[in-house]
Structure formats: structure tokens, C-alpha cells
Amino acid sequence: MSGQNEHKTMTLKLIVWRQNGKNGPGRFETYTAREITEHHSFLEMLDVVNEDLIKEGKEPIIFDHDCREGICGVCSQVINGVPHGGQERTTVCQLHMRKFKDGDTIYIEPWRARAFPILKDLMVDRSALDTIIQAGGYTSAHTGGAPDANAIPIPKPDAEYSMDAAECIGCGACVAACPNGAAMLFTGAKVAQLAVLPQGKVEAKERARAMIKAMQECGFGNCTNHYECQAACPKGIHVKFIARLNREYIRALIG
Amino acid sequence: MEILTNTVGRKVLMAVTGLFMLFFVIVHLLGNSTIFVGPSALNTYAEKLHSLGPLVWAFRAFMLAMLGVHVLFGVLLTLENWAANPGKYAVNRKLKANFSSETMIWTGALLFAFLVYHLLQFTLRVTPDIIPEAVAKRPGDVYAMVVGSFRHTAISLIYVGAMVVLFLHLKHGIQSFFQSLGWSNDRTLPRFETIGNVLSALFLLGYSAIPILILVGFLTR
Amino acid sequence: MNLNGKCPTGPIEKTWDKHRFDMKLVNPANKRKYKILVVGTGLAGASAAASLAELGYNVEAFCYQDSPRRAHSIAAQGGINASKNYPNDGDSIYRLFYDTVKGGDFRAREADVWRLAQVSSHIIDQCVAQGVPFARDYAGYLDNRSFGGAQVSRTFYARGQTGQQLLLGAYSALSRQIKAGMVKMFPRTEMLDLVLVDGEAKGITVRDLISGEIRCHVGDAVLLCTGGYVNVFYLSTMAMGASVTAIWKAYKKGAFFANPCYTQIHPTCIPQSGDYQSKLTLMSESLRNDGRCWVPKNRGDNRSPNDIPEEDRDYYLERKYPSFGNLAPRDIASRAAKEQCDDGRGVGPGGRGVYLDFRDSIARLGEETIRERYGNLFEMYERITDENGYKVPMRIYPAPHYAMGGLWVDYNLMSNIPGLFVLGEANFSVHGANRLGASALMQGLADGYFVIPYTVAHYLAQTKPGKAKEDHAECRKSIEDVKGSMKKLLSINGRRTVTELMRELGTLMWNNVGMARSKEGLTEVIMKIPGIREEFWQNLRVTGNGAQINQQLENAGRTADFLEFAELLCRDALHRNESCGGHFRVEYQYEDGEAKRDDKNYCYSAAWEFKGVDSEPELHKEPLEFKEVHLAVRSYK
Numbered sequence A: 001m002s003g004q005n006e007h008k009t010m011t012l013k014l015i016v017w018r019q020n021g022k023n024g025p026g027r028f029e030t031y032t033a034r035e036i037t038e039h040h041s042f043l044e045m046l047d048v049v050n051e052d053l054i055k056e057g058k059e060p061i062i063f064d065h066d067c068r069e070g071i072c073g074v075c076s077q078v079i080n081g082v083p084h085g086g087q088e089r090t091t092v093c094q095l096h097m098r099k100f101k102d103g104d105t106i107y108i109e110p111w112r113a114r115a116f117p118i119l120k121d122l123m124v125d126r127s128a129l130d131t132i133i134q135a136g137g138y139t140s141a142h143t144g145g146a147p148d149a150n151a152i153p154i155p156k157p158d159a160e161y162s163m164d165a166a167e168c169i170g171c172g173a174c175v176a177a178c179p180n181g182a183a184m185l186f187t188g189a190k191v192a193q194l195a196v197l198p199q200g201k202v203e204a205k206e207r208a209r210a211m212i213k214a215m216q217e218c219g220f221g222n223c224t225n226h227y228e229c230q231a232a233c234p235k236g237i238h239v240k241f242i243a244r245l246n247r248e249y250i251r252a253l254i255g
Numbered sequence B: 001m002e003i004l005t006n007t008v009g010r011k012v013l014m015a016v017t018g019l020f021m022l023f024f025v026i027v028h029l030l031g032n033s034t035i036f037v038g039p040s041a042l043n044t045y046a047e048k049l050h051s052l053g054p055l056v057w058a059f060r061a062f063m064l065a066m067l068g069v070h071v072l073f074g075v076l077l078t079l080e081n082w083a084a085n086p087g088k089y090a091v092n093r094k095l096k097a098n099f100s101s102e103t104m105i106w107t108g109a110l111l112f113a114f115l116v117y118h119l120l121q122f123t124l125r126v127t128p129d130i131i132p133e134a135v136a137k138r139p140g141d142v143y144a145m146v147v148g149s150f151r152h153t154a155i156s157l158i159y160v161g162a163m164v165v166l167f168l169h170l171k172h173g174i175q176s177f178f179q180s181l182g183w184s185n186d187r188t189l190p191r192f193e194t195i196g197n198v199l200s201a202l203f204l205l206g207y208s209a210i211p212i213l214i215l216v217g218f219l220t221r
Numbered sequence C: 001m002n003l004n005g006k007c008p009t010g011p012i013e014k015t016w017d018k019h020r021f022d023m024k025l026v027n028p029a030n031k032r033k034y035k036i037l038v039v040g041t042g043l044a045g046a047s048a049a050a051s052l053a054e055l056g057y058n059v060e061a062f063c064y065q066d067s068p069r070r071a072h073s074i075a076a077q078g079g080i081n082a083s084k085n086y087p088n089d090g091d092s093i094y095r096l097f098y099d100t101v102k103g104g105d106f107r108a109r110e111a112d113v114w115r116l117a118q119v120s121s122h123i124i125d126q127c128v129a130q131g132v133p134f135a136r137d138y139a140g141y142l143d144n145r146s147f148g149g150a151q152v153s154r155t156f157y158a159r160g161q162t163g164q165q166l167l168l169g170a171y172s173a174l175s176r177q178i179k180a181g182m183v184k185m186f187p188r189t190e191m192l193d194l195v196l197v198d199g200e201a202k203g204i205t206v207r208d209l210i211s212g213e214i215r216c217h218v219g220d221a222v223l224l225c226t227g228g229y230v231n232v233f234y235l236s237t238m239a240m241g242a243s244v245t246a247i248w249k250a251y252k253k254g255a256f257f258a259n260p261c262y263t264q265i266h267p268t269c270i271p272q273s274g275d276y277q278s279k280l281t282l283m284s285e286s287l288r289n290d291g292r293c294w295v296p297k298n299r300g301d302n303r304s305p306n307d308i309p310e311e312d313r314d315y316y317l318e319r320k321y322p323s324f325g326n327l328a329p330r331d332i333a334s335r336a337a338k339e340q341c342d343d344g345r346g347v348g349p350g351g352r353g354v355y356l357d358f359r360d361s362i363a364r365l366g367e368e369t370i371r372e373r374y375g376n377l378f379e380m381y382e383r384i385t386d387e388n389g390y391k392v393p394m395r396i397y398p399a400p401h402y403a404m405g406g407l408w409v410d411y412n413l414m415s416n417i418p419g420l421f422v423l424g425e426a427n428f429s430v431h432g433a434n435r436l437g438a439s440a441l442m443q444g445l446a447d448g449y450f451v452i453p454y455t456v457a458h459y460l461a462q463t464k465p466g467k468a469k470e471d472h473a474e475c476r477k478s479i480e481d482v483k484g485s486m487k488k489l490l491s492i493n494g495r496r497t498v499t500e501l502m503r504e505l506g507t508l509m510w511n512n513v514g515m516a517r518s519k520e521g522l523t524e525v526i527m528k529i530p531g532i533r534e535e536f537w538q539n540l541r542v543t544g545n546g547a548q549i550n551q552q553l554e555n556a557g558r559t560a561d562f563l564e565f566a567e568l569l570c571r572d573a574l575h576r577n578e579s580c581g582g583h584f585r586v587e588y589q590y591e592d593g594e595a596k597r598d599d600k601n602y603c604y605s606a607a608w609e610f611k612g613v614d615s616e617p618e619l620h621k622e623p624l625e626f627k628e629v630h631l632a633v634r635s636y637k
């Protein structure tokens, strides 16, 4: 166990998108990652490459990262064509190099969608997701004066359903994966989380309308039910929440 | 009208119009299947339909509207989607999206082309050169018209090709309908997908059987 | 100088209500004339910003992440305490108060803790109203569990993502105020200096992390809600960007830093696997309910753990602490693991790990039961280590996890600088020398939702709005200072990277100041740190420039602050000649290894005043009085 694999290292060829600033032209650059063990996380592998770059006096590859434990939702890289790299229920920061082999070539790109302008290299601007939440992803409960938490019992299945939707980490992989650059999974998850709870029902109709509107105004595409979003989602958010969003909207239309 | 501009609203319209067209495809297949019963069965069926007069025209206008709305929003949505996703990835790997889901606009466009051709041929009958003289003189003999046409290998192939296109469009379209109307959930979605696969395969088999069987000389009378 | 926490007096159960009544109010029509700057959007910051905006104040909120929703509060797994007593198992405000004071090893103010316990139950109400999907039972009522050895079930949870759900609740309230135009949100913006005008906190200088612009924001009060500092150990359970910077800059402007040596180590983290490692991941402590900790009896035993027979295993926790065994408190379990590894019997890469073995409980309960209880943790463990915890024992090791210390604040959460308020993990208040599991989330939200709306008003009611303008001389000076230090960092052009230097500092700190501290170790570190600082300022290399996204520059700034702060932490640890809570001095222990507190000499909060980077800070004491809970020695045997 201990130490049996410690000396086995890999060398990998990375083909990475580099782009200087929002409007700067982008291009692929090739780098070599050396001395990578199977225990390196994907981001730690990039750390190694970056340390080398800095020592050569070059600018390191810029990428978003913070918690490195799969919960903050900030890490965002498309690895060989799949956001977060395609390991089920795994964010880039939780992806480990044992999923790769010595000598592999790895393409690393930023999220690509009109609503997510590239800021630099692999870093994109996802503030559009915040804009969607600001349009109605809340209950208008003000601080203080809330009734006792147990005043309204919520059936366990509803609470579970709500929690299933609430697990979304707002990473935007669904948008990056969607052939249409649609944010329906993200939006659907929030609408569904609140719509099923008594606290959220009150504003359900207005919420669905407002959030869909914001989504459109932000430049996201339309859903044509490819379900690629669910497959790429690191939290496995189900497309049933998109159906729920559609249902809530129809309800809002019918009045 | 909010529904016309709202992304979900438009999908609802797509779904509803698609559904009506789906109904037509089902009924049309059933009607066409009378061809296997014999010439008189198909001809009687056709006659009956024609005798409905204004109802037929109302129905046609309705279907045309359905098609129009469906096509209009199909094209609009697709154009918007192309704009919303400008960059393709250097490596194209998909986990769930598939050929059928990614080609809806193209299978739809081909279906549209097929429909034009199909109507010109069998409803307006403006392609007389390939329809036997005798049929042109006896407008009621739909059976002869169909059989006569499908004896041409090219025409049969066009039809079979179109049926493959229909299959692709509906394989994605049918389950998509339930999802767009918000009727699916984690339990039912796989079932709707199965239903979509089975139905669209049935259409492929059922519709293709007519030209193929005629071509191989099964229905000659 | 003795500090005064300005706690209200009288019967403890009346203190908060009485104080609320005594505080001044701001006239509703005047509220919009005041602007409040909120730095940080974790549980503390987001809840404060949303609540203040709702009251009608103008709020500007800042965070370094790309969205307020990503503050590190999001990572909290276990749960949040509240004295609801829903399970009817004997909980009460008083019991939560009592447990917290005692858990903090008698190093917190009673009045602060009381208030926390009192408002705790409103927090749950508030969150439920926001749509936080807490776990429920089949009757539809909220479910509770017992956490961190508490004798009552007072912990509310949302799967293993309680922090995430609470933060999303606060974030949604914040989003609502952003939409309403009451909060202006500045994400990807890092505070790099505090601006004082006439001795009052009236502004902050920030760097826009995208454009590199350095600018000053002014307001009538500044709230720092910037989280904890345990990244001073380099490897910790904190987010990569978590730093001491905001509160350190405030400290350098005169705010007192209290109890920096009170840091908490969490026993069940996934061990480090190599030098490249960038962060440590926590696994819920609940694992110790069914797992047995052991190491091989013999050094250098390289056999696979399953091949090591019973007689060659040392179940050290069960051996040393027979009655608590594997459930020994966090600090005890952590130190015991370190001892085994220091003794050369650690397992896994680098010998920094101990086994957490489920073999016996699987044999007893079946794999299915274990999977039901901990399935997600086993999955997470496997994702990171590629090992199947059902088949081979897990490996765990302690990691720095939480900072009880922080800026000194009075009962109103105001620091010694008028107008500077400090909330959440960034302040030092309620947890004393040790924080109980599930109490940090409670504190963050209590501060933001239920305390600050009153106490800020009390301050604002006594000050005129708009005292400072963006072009104030102090603002311009601060901007120049920040620009100067950015320029300096960029121009050193040496050979060492930021990460290398931070790792060097962190290793030094972890080895000597992490789980156990000694006079020699601390003295040595205090001597060594200036050397690393020197190396940093002489030999650092930061490529790129300051007028664009430059993550090295951000890290360099944070590291520079850690390099100064680390010394303060050590000095505090060195001065505190006792062991209490998370602070363990090897010289001060009972024979069984239990921490030996010295209430006669150290029953105070230590608040340090900045006197220059290379000068010793000045100590101010705030004596602690215990009227309700009597000073007692913790015992777990």
C-alpha cells in the first residue's frame, strides 16, 4: 500500500487554450507536464506546469479554483471535450490523474458559451448565472418574523426533491456542455427547489417567468432536450428539473 | 403574446404543433396500411376522405398552420441556439446528445422538402410523367397511383430515405415532446424515450414497407 | 491596558433583550443616507448585507470569488446547531450556552455566547422561510442529529451540504437586494487596505482582480466578514484563496487581533499524498463512530494493512483513552495521531497517516449498513485516494480547520476602531479556545441576521452620514500605498515562486505550531519567520503585470500578510503559558495528556496591538468573568 506506486510518474502533453483578455485572440499552446503521479489532482497537475512556467519567466495558465473539494463550483475546464472531464459526479478539482495514462494528450479549454465571455485563458465570466438568481431565485422572506420552522410540515419526499435540486453548485458546466449554450438545468434546479416547498410556492409563477426572462436576456440558448447538461453536471442534477421549469411556466401562462 | 417570445413558450408551441403532426403521421400510416388489404380498401378510404369536402379543407388549413408554426419556431430556435453557442470545442465528445438530437433542424428541413415533393406528387399530382397515363385518367384510383409510382426504384428510394429522416426526427422528437410540456420526471423520462424509439421505429417499418414491398413486386395488382 | 467588552450587565437571560432596547435606532427615512461596506459574502457577510439592505441602508458588498455564492462557508458539511429542542431531549438556550462556554474551555465571554444561543432558534426559522431544504422526518418535521459528541440532538442539517444550503439561502436574500438596487455587489474584488478618517473606519481600498484597478470605496461603516486564517499552515481545509489579508490590514491600521493562537485541528481529513498537494479535504467526524484508529506496532512495517495481524496492530486511541476510545475529542484524537506518526509508525505516503478501519464494524453490521451511514464519504475518499474503504482501511490525518481567534470586537461586534465591525470566523468572539462542531455556521448567521442590524444602527445613529469622500487624502494615500506594494511585489524578479515560499512557511508552522506547541519550537519559529520574509521580499518572482488578472500577484499579497501574521500567532502561543482548547502547549499537560489550563493567570482574551512589522506587538488583556458557568476542568476519561 504505502509507497508502492510512489515512483511511477507520468509525462503528459497538454494542449491548452490561452487567451489574453476578453477580446484577445485565443490560441492553443502545447505544454509538457512532467513527474505527475496518479495522486495529483488535475489542478495540482496544472500547478506543477505553472510553477515551471513562472520559473521560466512566463505567465502561468490562469484558471479559476478555490475550494478544491468539489463544492464551491468555481473550477471550470473542458477536458478533452467534456466539462469537468467526464468522470461521473466529479468537478475538475476532484478529478485525479490516475484517470490518465503516461503519454496522453489532453486538450484543456474554457467553458464556451456566448453568455460566458472568456476573461483570460481558462477563466470565464459566469455572472449571468447570478443575474438569473437575482431575477427571482429566492423567496421574499425578510429577516426576522419568520414563523417557527416546524409550523409547516413538509413531506419528506418534497424535502428530498428540493434538496436534489438544491445541490447545484452553480458551476455552469451544464451551459458549457449544452450544444445550445442553454442554462435550463441551472435555472430549472432553482425553480424546482423553491416551487416544491410551501415557502416558495407563493411566488412560483412570477419566479418562473422572471428567471426565464433573465435567462434569455443574458444570451443563453434554448433547450432542445439534448440532456448533455445532466451528463456533465458534477452533481448529477437531473433534467426532470428542466421539465419542472417548463411545467411551472405553463402553469404561470395558464394563470 | 408572451408565449411567442418566451424560450419555454416557443418550445411548448413546437411540442404541441409537433404532436398534431405526430397524430397525422399515425393516422396516415393506418390509412395507408389499407393498401395491404387491397385496391378497393385504399380507394374507398381515399374516397371517403375526399367526400368530406369542407372538413377536409379545414383540416388541411389547420395542419398547414401547425406545420407553419412548427417550422417557424424550429428555425428561429435553431438560429438562436447557434448564436448562443459560438465556440465548438477542439475535441468533440458527447456523453448523451446524439445524432438524432443534434440534427433536428436538418431532419426537419428534409421532412419539409419531402412534404412538398409528396404533396406535389400524390395530392396535387403535378408530376404526371412518372404516373402512368391510366392513373391520371382515373383520379379516384389512388391505389394504382401509389403502386405505379413505387415501381420506380428512385421514387421508392426517396420514400425510404424520407422515412429514415422521419425516424430520426421523431426518435428525438417524441420524448422531447413530453419533456417540453413538463410531463417527464426521472421515472418516466426513460419510458418516454422508449416510447419514442418504438413509435418512430414502427413508423420507419410501417411506412417503408409500402414502397419496398411494391418495389420487390409484392403488391402488383 | 485592560479592554472592556461592553457587555450588558444584569441577569444573563435578559442581557440581549435589554441591550436591544438600550441601543439607539436610525430613523427609517435616514437609513438610505448611510452606506455600509460589507467585505465578504460568506454566511456572515451575505446575511448581514441582505438584512441591512432590507432595512434601507445602502450596502456595497465585496468578495474575491466570482460570485458571492462561492464563499468558503459553502464547504461546511456537518450541520448547524440551534437550541430548538425539537427532539424534546432536554436542550435549551441555557444548555447550548453552557456547552459552548465549556466547549470553548472558558475563554469566551458569557454574554456573547448567551446571545448566540438565544438567537439560534430564529436562524432555523429564517432559513426555512428562505427555502433551505433541511432534512426532514417522515412526518414532515425537521430532523436533528447529535454532532461532535453533544449529548442532545440539536444539529440541523441538509445532507452533507449544510453550509452550502445555508449560504445559498443567504445568497438568495442578498440577490434579492441586489436586484432591488439596495446592494451593489463587487465580486472578484479584494480588499487590500482599510481607510480611517479621523480614527474611524470609513473606507476600504480594493483591487479589481480582473482589471487590476486599485480604488477606494467609502462608507459610514465597514463590516469585515472575511473568514478564517488557518491557511497560514499552507495545507488546510480552507479554500485556496482564504487569507488573513483583510483583517491583517485592519490590524495594521490599529484594530486589535485577539487570540490568534486559537486554531482548531480536525482529526479526520484525507492525508497528504505528496509535496505537490495543495489542500486537504475533510471527511465528517462521524466516521469515528464506526471506524477504529490504528497504526502498525512496528516501525517500517510495510505490509498491506489487511496482512497485518491483530497482534501487530496498535489501536492507540482505545489503548490510551479506554473509555472514549475512537470517539476521543477532536484535539486529543489529532494529537494522538501525530504522536504515532512522529514515532515513525505512520502509514501511507510520507508516513503521515493512520488507519481508520471499518473491518470490524462491517463484520458486525454488514457492509450495507456502513454504506447507508457513510456511503458518500467512502465515495469521496475513493475519488481522492482511489482506495476502497470497505476493503482496505481508510487513511486519515489531522488538518488545520478553523480559527477561533480573529479581530477583537466588543459585545456590539465593533472592533476598537469605531465603525469597524467584524463578523463570523473573522472575529474572535464566541468560541473561546475551541469551537464545537456545527457552531460556526450558527455564529455567522447570528451575527449577520440578528446582531449586526441592531448594533450597526446604534453606531450610525451617533455619526453623521457621508463623512468621507472618495477623494479624501486618506483614500489617496491608501491607494498609493497599495499600488506601491503591488509594484514592489512585481519588481523583485527573483527566483522563488509564491507557492514555494508559502509552503515553506506553512511547513514550519504546521510542524511547530500546528497540533502541539512548545516554548523551544515557538521561539525557533519566531526567529526563522523574518528570514523567510526577507527571502520573500528579496527573491520572489511574480511574472506578468498588475493591470490584468494575475493570480500570482494575488497570492503574493496574501502570502506577504501570512508571513507577518504567522509571527503574531506564534507570539500569542508563546505568551500563553497554558494549554486550553485548540492551543496545546506540551509543557502544560496532565500526565494523561489532557490540557492543563491556568485560570489564575490566563483567564483573559489576549488582544494584540500592531507596533510595526519588525517590532513586538503590544498585549492588551480583556479579563473574562464566569458568573453562570463555573470554571471546571474538562475530563473525558
Ligand SMILES: Cc1cc2nc3c(=O)[nH]c(=O)nc-3n(C[C@H](O)[C@H](O)[C@H](O)COP(=O)(O)OP(=O)(O)OC[C@H]3O[C@@H](n4cnc5c(N)ncnc54)[C@H](O)[C@@H]3O)c2cc1C
Binding pocket: C039, C040, C041, C042, C043, C044, C045, C062, C063, C064, C065, C068, C070, C071, C072, C073, C074, C075, C076, C077, C078, C079, C080, C081, C162, C163, C189, C190, C191, C192, C225, C226, C227, C228, C237, C238, C239, C242, C243, C245, C246, C282, C401, C402, C423, C424, C425, C426, C437, C438, C439, C440, C441, C442, C444
Ligand atoms: C471543510 C469545512 C467544513 C466545515 N463544517 C462545518 C460544520 O459542519 N458546521 C459548522 O458550524 N461549521 C463548519 N465549518 C466552519 C464554517 O464553515 C466557517 O467557519 C464559516 O462558514 C465561516 O463563515 P464566514 O462568513 O465567517 O466566512 P467565509 O464563508 O469564509 O467567507 C469569507 C468571505 O470573505 C471574502 N474575503 C476574504 N478575504 C477577502 C478580501 N481580502 N477581500 C474581499 N473579500 C474577502 C471571501 O470572498 C468570502 O466571501 C467548516 C469549515 C470547513 C472549512
Ligand code: HEM
Binding pocket: B025, B028, B032, B046, B049, B060, B115, B118, B119, B122, B123, B142, B146, B159, B166, B207, B208, B210, B211
Ligand atoms: C410510404 C409512405 C407514404 C405513402 C404511401 C403516402 C401516400 C399518400 C397518398 C396516397 C396521399 C394522397 C391521398 C389523397 O390525396 O387521397 C398522401 C397525402 C398526404 N401525405 Fe402521405 N404517404 C406516405 C408518407 C407520408 C409521410 C411520412 C407524411 C408526413 C410526414 C405524409 C404526409 C402526407 C400529407 C400531409 C398528405 C396530404 C393530405 C391531404 O390531402 O390533406 N405522407 N399520402
Ligand code: HEM
Binding pocket: A224, A225, B011, B014, B015, B016, B018, B019, B021, B022, B025, B070, B071, B073, B074, B075, B078, B101, B104, B105, B107, B108, B109, B111, B112, B169, B170, B172, B173, B174, B176, B177, B178, B179, B180, B181
Ligand atoms: C411531419 C412533420 C413533423 C413532425 C411530425 C415533427 C415532430 C416534431 C416533434 C414531436 C418535435 C418535438 C417537440 C418538442 O421538443 O417538444 C419536433 C421538434 C422539432 N422539429 Fe419537428 N416535426 C415535423 C416537421 C418538422 C419540420 C418540417 C421541421 C423543419 C424545419 C421540424 C423541425 C423541428 C425542430 C427544429 C424541432 C426542435 C428540436 C427539439 O425539440 O429537439 N420539424 N418535431
Ligand code: SF4
Binding pocket: A167, A168, A169, A170, A171, A172, A173, A174, A175, A185, A186, A189, A229, A232, A233, A234, A235, A236, A237
Ligand atoms: S446544474 Fe450542475 S452543471 Fe449546472 S451549474 Fe448546477 S451543478 Fe453545475
Ligand code: F3S
Binding pocket: A177, A178, A179, A180, A181, A182, A183, A184, A185, A222, A223, A224, A225, A226, A227, A228, A229, A230, A239, A242
Ligand atoms: S444539454 Fe441543453 S438542450 Fe436542454 S437538456 Fe440540457 S439544456
Ligand code: FES
Binding pocket: A064, A065, A066, A067, A068, A069, A070, A071, A072, A073, A074, A075, A091, A092, A093, A094
Ligand atoms: S475548486 Fe471549488 S468546486 Fe472545484
